[in-house]
Amino acid sequence: MKGWIFLLAAMLLTAALAHLLIPVGPIFELHRASPETASLLLSQIRLPRTLLALGYGGVLGMTGAALQAMFGNPLASPDITGSSSGAALGAVFGSYWLGMTGPLALAFSGALGALAALGLVVGLAGRRSDASVLLLAGVAVSLLAGAATSLLLALAPSPFAFYDSFDWLMGSFVDRSLPQAAVALVPAAASCALLAARARPLDLLALGEEVTASLGYDPRRLAIHVIVLTSIAVGACVSVCGAIGFVGLIAPYVARRITRGHPGQALLPAAIIGGILLLLADLAVRLGPPGRIVPVGIVTTVLGAPLFIWIVVTMQRRVTS
């Protein structure tokens, strides 16, 4: 397991360096002409984008793993459980209706939106529900939050709200500043550290809530911690970069291949894998067709949806066999 973590960390570092430096040509040319401008390009434009892709990917991987362990369900993730769409709704409401402009205030309204959505899903489906019930509750809340977001944008005082927010709503790291990255990543990192400290009780949930409680962990309190910490991390990232789908589903799925299925031990590897995935997805966006910017959220959805379908089909086979 330790060997895997080192290998994954090395891959993450490589992906981050590649994301920061590729394409390398323009940086060299700029460096020859004006070294200061080249270092500004790296530190003010490319670095925030790399940090956000790495950090947001890590948040999606870890919160996805934590939600899956908490719900006892491999289909749970921030997007499937409505947290991402709730966070988007919160941030849109704060930004276009309450006139919030500070990134910190938007991160807060995003976290509240995520908390409300995830709380509603848990209220509807229960903590240890059947996979399909959780999925239905998640889809219902996501659709509701998505529709409410569209409505708020359509009726927003600014007539350009829809157009303005398209790029952000689809998930993007383009043109974010270092302070914006800090607003997303500092609360997210703190929440993830607190989630990682809960790996053992999340593993024990594999034995059921009764056994977990008998071993000294309160499953209800654990669920509240997971819900609140996930909402803070996802809310802060969504408020800066928009909602990005499927990384929170794929990363834990891959990570559990390394942890022999243990859901709690998968938290850290899932975070690293999430970081690698989002760095690579955003690198693909940057190397995509010139003159067109495809939001990174669309890339992850196009790649992630087939895996989601595959997990559903294999689960279905297991149930019917």
Next chain:
Amino acid sequence: MTPLMEARSVSLGTRLRRTDVLLGPGELVALIGPNGSGKTSLLRALAGVERADGKIMVDGQSLTSVGPARRPYILTFVPASRDLAWPISVRDVIGLGLPRSDPRRVDELIDVLELGPLATRRADRLSTGERARVLLARALAPKPKLLLLDEPLSNLDPYWVLRLLEILREQTSSQTSALVALHDIDRITEFDRAILMDAGEVRADLPPREMLSSDALADAFRIDRDASGWRLRRPADPRSSP
């Protein structure tokens, strides 16, 4: 003798009413009673699954003061449900019982419960009886001072009923105490003592043979024993009365 576990006035609403239970070190005690009599509620209260009123001391300390790092060494609980929420292997399920990784102890339990051929298989795909053995191995792994087992003998074949009782006897002789809920009352003869519950209260606490011939047991289960075995107790027929 200082009791290993001392539960005083333990209550859980109407399910469990001011119950006292004492267990000595190394004692193997059966817990019997009709369906809904409060056996599971008592075990859940003692295991800390539900916060009960009253005082529960295990090994001289209040259960609430024992953190998760030390709890598995004090007590473990196996609920009646054999469900597993995640697809993990038999070996890994047993390993989860230990706060710190100890592959040698896991191997030992795989041997004791004869799980060798199943060790790498997914525990959630085993039969209910096989899963019962895996979950018992998980509970035995940290060598707890107190074992709380809810219906561990259900779904087991005759070999495993006898073998499991033998394993429990071996474990309890090495200073582990066990409180075991049973539905087969004839099995209580294998235990040191039997506690009878009815309507959320302890009705009798007797040596097994005395328990089997007690009125309390017959009244609680509404059965009587004659030469051929247990018989349903019928309401008295007014026509046959003198």
